[in-house]
Amino acid sequence: DGGITQSPKYLFRKEGQNVTLSCEQNLNHDAMYWYRQDPGQGLRLIYYSQIVNDFQKGDIAEGYSVSREKKESFPLTVTSAQKNPTAFYLCASRREGQANTEAFFGQGTRLTVV
Amino acid sequence: AQSVTQLGSHVSVSEGALVLLRCNYSSSVPPYLFWYVQYPNQGLQLLLKYTTGATLVKGINGFEAEFKKSETSFHLTKPSAHMSDAAEYFCAVSGVQGAQKLVFGQGTRLTINP
Numbered sequence: 001d002g003g004i005t006q007s008p009k010y011l012f013r014k015e016g017q018n019v020t021l022s023c024e025q026n027l028n029h030d031a032m033y034w035y036r037q038d039p040g041q042g043l044r045l046i047y048y049s050q051i052v053n054d055f056q057k058g059d060i061a062e063g064y065s066v067s068r069e070k071k072e073s074f075p076l077t078v079t080s081a082q083k084n085p086t087a088f089y090l091c092a093s094r095r096e097g098q099a100n101t102e103a104f105f106g107q108g109t110r111l112t113v114v
Numbered sequence: 115a116q117s118v119t120q121l122g123s124h125v126s127v128s129e130g131a132l133v134l135l136r137c138n139y140s141s142s143v144p145p146y147l148f149w150y151v152q153y154p155n156q157g158l159q160l161l162l163k164y165t166t167g168a169t170l171v172k173g174i175n176g177f178e179a180e181f182k183k184s185e186t187s188f189h190l191t192k193p194s195a196h197m198s199d200a201a202e203y204f205c206a207v208s209g210v211q212g213a214q215k216l217v218f219g220q221g222t223r224l225t226i227n228p
Contacts, residue, residue: 004157033216040123042204043158043218058215090157094216099209100146100165103216105157 002027006091006106012114013078013085021076021109023091030096032074033103036060037088046089049074050096078111086113118207120219128227133192135222137179137205140186147188148206148216149179158204164188175199200226 004025013019025032031050035043045058049068063082068074074093078085088110092103121136139145146165150158162173169181175198179190188205205219 006157035218040220042220045215045217048215088155092158092216100163102148102160102163103158105150105159107157108155110155 004091004093004104004106006089006109008109009107011109011111013111014114016080018077018079019111021078021089021091021111023074023076023106024072025074025091025093025104026072027093027104028071029093029104030071031094032068033092033094034058034064034066034074034076035090035092037090037108043090046076085111087111118205118217118219120203120205120222122222123220124223124225126225126227127195129197130194133177133190133195133199133224135190135203135205135224137188137190137219138186139188139205139207141207146208147179147181148208149173149177149188149190150204150206151175152202152204152221154201161190161203195224195226197226197228200224 007022033048034046037043044060046064047066049055065077090108091106094103095101117140119138148163149161151161152158161177162171164171164181172178177192202221202223204221206216208216
């Protein structure tokens with residue numbers, strides 16, 4: 001089955017630690033995205049990538065970093081600079097250059113700071 | 115800035131009643147519009163989308179939406195609510211802030227009363 005896999009489903013982080021969220025897709029999509037979801041705030045774009053080895057900041061990139069070394073993978077690192085990292089994180093992918101196509105989402109990772 | 119506004123963060127209807135979830139967008143050109151559904155602790159699933167052509171769009175699970183350019187709206191409806199429709203619904207727009215960005219509304223939580 002084609003799709004997007006996010007891991008882990010639940011993640012706990014201590015204050016001051018960096019953590020990395022995994023996102024893998026086998027849809028052969030060029031574009032990949034990371035969104036953060038907080039109650040009542042919808043989805044906010046953190047980073048996106050349209051092609052391997054290239055990515056752009058979204059609306060709330062501070063305290064996060066990404067890499068795109070392979071087409072299939074777009075990991076997100078939540079750094080210690082992110083002051084309020086507790087949230088639900090969603091990864092998505094989409095065919096590049098196709099604004100009329102939908103994004104496909106993973107099942108999400110819930111990150112909690114302990 | 116381009117945006118999506120969902121009127122009502124929480125909508126409650128009785129089982130069998132009409133479901134109406136409101137979405138308005140701001141754009142200087144006709145955008146591409148999407149409705150997604152999210153069940154608790156899961157990713158987003160596409161319900162339907164409007165790109166071009168017929169302004170009344172039918173989606174999965176009996177939902178439909180009508181694109182009204184004059185009202186800049188894309189409201190989601192379902193004639194008869196089912197208990198399984200209880201979820202959060204997101205309206206999204208594309209093609210207005212760079213072809214690769216999907217901008218989401220704040221979401222509407224739909225509750226179905228027995």
